[in-house]
Amino acid sequence: MRLRALLDTDALGLKLLGGEDELDRTVRGVMTTDLRDPSRYLSGGELVLTGLAWRRDAADSEPFVRILVHEGVTALAAGEAELGDVPDDLVEACARHRLPLFAVHESVAFATITEHVVRQVSGERAGDLAAVVDRHRRMMTSGPAGGGPDVVLDLLGSDLDLRAWVLSPTGRLIAGPKTSGPALTAESCALLAAEHLTATRTGRRAPHRVLLGGTTYSLFPVRSTGRAPQTARDARESVLSDWLLAVEADAGDWAEERLDLLYGVTQLIAVERDRRDAARTVRRRLAQEILELVQAGAAPAEIAARLRVAAPVLLPGLGAAPHWQVVVARVDWEGAEIEEGPVAQALLEEILVDPLSAGPEPSDRIAVAHTGDEAVALVPLPAVSTEHDGSETGVLADALLESVRDPLTAGLDDDGRLTLGVSAAVHSAEGLRGALEEARHARRVAAARPGRVCAAGHQELASHVLLLPFVPDDVRRAFTARLLDPLRDYDRRHRAELIPTLEAFLDCDGSWTRCAGRLHLHVNTLRYRVGRIEQLTSRDLSRLEDKLDFFLALRMS
Numbered sequence: 001m002r003l004r005a006l007l008d009t010d011a012l013g014l015k016l017l018g019g020e021d022e023l024d025r026t027v028r029g030v031m032t033t034d035l036r037d038p039s040r041y042l043s044g045g046e047l048v049l050t051g052l053a054w055r056r057d058a059a060d061s062e063p064f065v066r067i068l069v070h071e072g073v074t075a076l077a078a079g080e081a082e083l084g085d086v087p088d089d090l091v092e093a094c095a096r097h098r099l100p101l102f103a104v105h106e107s108v109a110f111a112t113i114t115e116h117v118v119r120q121v122s123g124e125r126a127g128d129l130a131a132v133v134d135r136h137r138r139m140m141t142s143g144p145a146g147g148g149p150d151v152v153l154d155l156l157g158s159d160l161d162l163r164a165w166v167l168s169p170t171g172r173l174i175a176g177p178k179t180s181g182p183a184l185t186a187e188s189c190a191l192l193a194a195e196h197l198t199a200t201r202t203g204r205r206a207p208h209r210v211l212l213g214g215t216t217y218s219l220f221p222v223r224s225t226g227r228a229p230q231t232a233r234d235a236r237e238s239v240l241s242d243w244l245l246a247v248e249a250d251a252g253d254w255a256e257e258r259l260d261l262l263y264g265v266t267q268l269i270a271v272e273r274d275r276r277d278a279a280r281t282v283r284r285r286l287a288q289e290i291l292e293l294v295q296a297g298a299a300p301a302e303i304a305a306r307l308r309v310a311a312p313v314l315l316p317g318l319g320a321a322p323h324w325q326v327v328v329a330r331v332d333w334e335g336a337e338i339e340e341g342p343v344a345q346a347l348l349e350e351i352l353v354d355p356l357s358a359g360p361e362p363s364d365r366i367a368v369a370h371t372g373d374e375a376v377a378l379v380p381l382p383a384v385s386t387e388h389d390g391s392e393t394g395v396l397a398d399a400l401l402e403s404v405r406d407p408l409t410a411g412l413d414d415d416g417r418l419t420l421g422v423s424a425a426v427h428s429a430e431g432l433r434g435a436l437e438e439a440r441h442a443r444r445v446a447a448a449r450p451g452r453v454c455a456a457g458h459q460e461l462a463s464h465v466l467l468l469p470f471v472p473d474d475v476r477r478a479f480t481a482r483l484l485d486p487l488r489d490y491d492r493r494h495r496a497e498l499i500p501t502l503e504a505f506l507d508c509d510g511s512w513t514r515c516a517g518r519l520h521l522h523v524n525t526l527r528y529r530v531g532r533i534e535q536l537t538s539r540d541l542s543r544l545e546d547k548l549d550f551f552l553a554l555r556m557s
Helices: 003-007 058-070 088-096 110-141 149-160 186-201 256-295 300-314 340-351 397-402 405-412 429-447 458-462 473-494 498-507 512-519 523-537 544-556
Strands: 014-018 029-032 046-050 075-079 101-104 164-167 173-175 208-212 215-222 243-247 323-333 367-371 374-381 416-422 453-457
Touching (some): 003 110, 014 088, 110 256, 149 173, 164 186, 256 300, 256 367, 300 374, 397 405, 397 416, 405 416, 453 458, 473 498, 498 512
Parallel strands (some): 029 046, 075 101
Antiparallel strands (some): 164 173, 215 243, 323 374
16 A cells, blocks of 8 residues: 555544655555664564654654664654654654654554554455454454454454464463364464474474374464564574464465465554563563662662562562562573573563463563573562472472473574573562572573573572582593493493483482382392492492492483
8 A cells, every 4th residue: 555545544643744755655564663773673665653762862863764764664653642743853864864754643543553554455355354453453442351362363263264373482372262172282382382483493484384183283473563474684583582373274275365364463463462562661670670779789778669669560469579589591592693681581571471371461470671691580479388398489490491491492493592590589688689699600500501491490509410510521521431331331232221220229329129119120130230330330339439429420411
């Protein structure tokens, strides 16, 4: 569609501020942004909508407009709700670069313009989608109780006879259809997310088709622009934060017109995601303020005052949080110049959500800041109980990654790593600085381990595990080879299972009876195997020193 048609549509509330000679330009999509540099989300031909939150002073307008023009944007529309009239410096910058500029009346929602453009761009090919978009517009303008992604999916089912689900990058269910049919299991969600991340990292063109349990699914990325697939400057900038739309259908034989319908739907879903991200801003700011106070060594009373403000926001109805935990995460990409802090921030917000919870809202109770290349989460705990063994419950490092390890490993591919550290719970502002350092040190322990996705908790910082990761690699290899290679060679030749026997023997604290029972062996057979281990290694498993050496070798191997 052309800009002139937008201007002639009174319901959109657009007023032309410059670019009268450019009204025959074609609009191929729409994007809403308040980023100072939205270039990574632009592919050309967009009408960009902005509330001007990126503008701090007059000097910001020129670089912002220059970026839009460089990326091939068709026109800019600025809302009047934030600053009143559109600033003169923005009008002048657009005039210099011949970028058409519109003012959007404060009574007109950006969603109204977005959906109008989606309908018009799809044109006659999108008769069925137009009905979906029209209903969705009414739902959105009726207030928060109107729906969300679930309503879009219900309309997909009723108007296009398609069952679809919205998933997070970790495979958590954001929204699903209410129509009859088998539900998508948590395991299936994780597998679909992993397939989507793998396809994105390898540069395959969407939609990505996956056969799962005899059913074909087509996976569409849900990006901020909501339009047809595009190539970002570097896929790693957003691969771990994009939602996806999984449709129970094979899109491989669809006509281009029908594909356009689904890309329009992803744009509607992206609007809902933008709402969620906007709501998250307050919690991010709270976490950032507390983190800065803690790192600056502020007085405990000052930190405690900020915690009192944060607690009711993060735990409504509780009034205060008796305990807090700190979680630190870092995403490292090999050979890439990427700002990794925001990537880790978005990912940690998702990881800290209960994997069994559905919908976009649960993560709105988590405050995550980022500093440098790491993300820091402040997790409020309504209560911390003590288990029978004396350990405290709360956020556990291994449990955090249990359900998301496979999808994230696929997204990290062979050039990325996620490492995560968790502190013990603290009950006062005085303990937060120590908790932060504890979580950071636990993350460094995790980083020293092999694997693409690793975590460590505070429990491990009081044992030998604290020391093992910092032993140089060549020393580790030499130590383990000297003790374990003779056993491995023997096992390969004779299938004697000496290594499993050694592990079980040490795990049973050298108890012959318990170890024989665990391995389902006669005690004499166990004694023969242990004797063979001692003979091959010239060690004595009745000596504490030799037991310890074997234990460490197994842990480092």
